[in-house]
Amino acid sequence: MSSVSSVRLHSYWRSSAAYRVRIALGLKGIAFESVCWHMANGEHLQQRYRDLASFGLVPMLEIDGLRLQQSLAIIEYLEERNPAPPLLPGDRAQRARARALAQLVACEIHPLNNLRVLKRLRGSLRADDAQVADWYRHWCNEGFQALESALAPFEAGPFALGAQPSIVECCLIPQIYNARRYEVPMAAYPRILAIAAACESLAAFDAARPERQPDAPTSSPS
Ligand SMILES: N[C@@H](CCC(=O)N[C@@H](CS)C(=O)NCC(=O)O)C(=O)O
Structure with missing residues (x-):
């Protein structure tokens, strides 16, 4: 190594x-x-x-x-x-699928809901908090719907690609954290929730949680 x-x-x-x-x-x-x-x-x-x-x-x-x-x-x-x-599968077709699922989060959901986008909505476009939250939830739901249906046929689990977490969970778990922060209803996404539950027991995911970072506030942030 x-x-x-x-x-x-x-x-x-x-x-x-x-x-x-x-x-x-x-x-x-x-x-x-x-x-x-x-x-x-x-x-x-x-x-x-x-x-x-x-x-x-x-x-x-x-x-x-x-x-x-x-x-x-x-x-x-x-x-x-x-x-x-490995965070990517050995099989080329599976690798392409893994990257596509990761990019569904990183390229389709996240950029629309990034800090500077929300600031622009609040600033020059004068959106209020409810409109910004609606914007956030809309794009999150669109992405999660696509992800849920792409994941649903694969029952091997417990992770997106099978027995081990991959680049998909590296992207998905932070997006779920954001979704919960913006109170996106998650009941329609059972496969996504099952993957999140499987990750919760792993030390790498626990240590990476925002609340565990050295700059996380000790009291509850806004
Ligand atoms: N595509 C980039 C996105 C990076 C990114 O947008 N990071 C956010 C924080 S999650 C950021 O720096 N935002 C600054 C801003 O919006 O002003 C990546 O995957 O690293």
């Missing part, structure tokens, strides 16, 4: 894209240090963060002398660097 020293994840406790990478690092058993940027206060928009992470988005992973951006690219890097346990 490669050296695991000096792995630093630039993160924010509530960033779901950072949460994906925390899960992947945990599943791979790669120790890391968190460098926290207070996104709600706009720290990720400051030049000192841009100097490190040119996209100005969280997460960024410092590893092997590299600075990696984009959570899915980071997870694929980790997969190639530390192949065990």
